[in-house]
Amino acid sequence: MAVPPTTAAASPGRRLDRDQILARAELRAVADSLLGPAARQGRQLRWPCPHPEHPAPASDRSGQPTLKITGPQTWKCQAEGCDAWGSAIDLVMHTQGRSFREALRILDEHAGAFRTRQPRPTSQGGRVQRLDLARLKARVDLVELADRLLGPGKGRGRGRGWPCPHPQHPAQTGRTPPLKIKRGSDGLQRWKCFGCGARGDAIDLVELTLQRDTGEAIRYLRDLVGDRAVAPPPRRPVPPAPRRAKPSPVLGGYVDQCQKLLWSDTGAVGRDYLMKRRGLSAQILRANRVGYDPGP
Ligand SMILES: [Zn+2]
Ligand SMILES: [Zn+2]
Structure with missing residues (x-):
């Protein structure tokens, strides 16, 4: 450039x-x-x-x-x-x-x-980013994404519901999950929580459940649909991304261990914070393999 x-x-x-x-x-x-x-x-x-x-x-x-x-x-x-x-x-x-x-x-x-x-x-840059996102979102199945991030939904078709990931959503029983997905007049799927009114698209769902910012959430979705072709041209030379290796068994063991700890007596503090303060349900925590590590 x-x-x-x-x-x-x-x-x-x-x-x-x-x-x-x-x-x-x-x-x-x-x-x-x-x-x-x-x-x-x-x-x-x-x-x-x-x-x-x-x-x-x-x-x-x-x-x-x-x-x-x-x-x-x-x-x-x-x-x-x-x-x-x-x-x-x-x-x-x-x-x-x-x-x-x-x-x-x-x-x-x-x-x-x-x-x-x-x-x-x-600005050309803005337009390219916008069109790219519409294309990306059209390729993401929001129902599959919700199943993946929030745990398998309850019910079928348009009645299918998921727990709401919004931190300010009041405590949820899981009996009638309040988050539903609908296709808008523009053909794109969106989700809405009928409990707290939170709503958004696939990008918002990734931001909320995985605590990513918008750029990271977009990268996550691109990886998910295997979409490298629509990435906007870099503004300056970017060093090649490190090759993604399989997660090491050691790391997997650590994740398992933290996950066990979260649901043990020791994890009560962490659980309390995540579920009461952050409003995340057990289903969401399990689906995302969230764990607890009290440190050394
Ligand atoms: Zn706008
Ligand atoms: Zn909600």
Whole structure:
């Protein structure tokens, strides 16, 4: 990729390091500054989605803005039909109409005041990411994914239900699992919890159950459907990923051991935390082989 001239070039010896800059920029502060102060929904903060192709209106059915922070450096738009997501860099690109390089420099140089230019339509990067996600989600069978992440569902067809993985969902008995899956008018499957109202797509389900951020959840789903072809082109050379080896038997033994410990008397503390504080059901914990390791 051709690197446009930036001030970085004018200050010799100084490179713009994406990871360093992202680690320094507090995503919430960047969002507040670029998108306006967050709207609160319970403990969740929401902002209006700045993606040029976000379908109108800017808020969901309950009138809430649709962009939320999903990881230390990741945001995602929850609106149906909009799969925009990204980092603080993408926020600067979308709102200020800047290139990737320029956005990096702006984040590096200005801690807060970014409102300098009117938005300019469409960054190619955003669009590619969005189309890719729709394709990826169309290839994921959400029913199979729910069975895998939440444990086998109860019931058949559209009545099939799963326990809700949302941390704020009240305690669940497992008799009538509240999470259901439906296909939307866009042909994509989505899940909804009829107990607490949590909802989302395959990516949200991975984020919630496996505690991943959006980028990691997307990688997880790509691995799952064996989809390497749709990965967006890397922005800069990326070192080859380490070859994935089979999990070692030692590791497997460790996982087994921790899992046993979680369900023993010793694991009561861990169990208490996961089930009462985090609201995860025994079924979810077992399906994901969650364990307890009190440390040395
Ligand atoms: Zn959006
Ligand atoms: Zn729920």
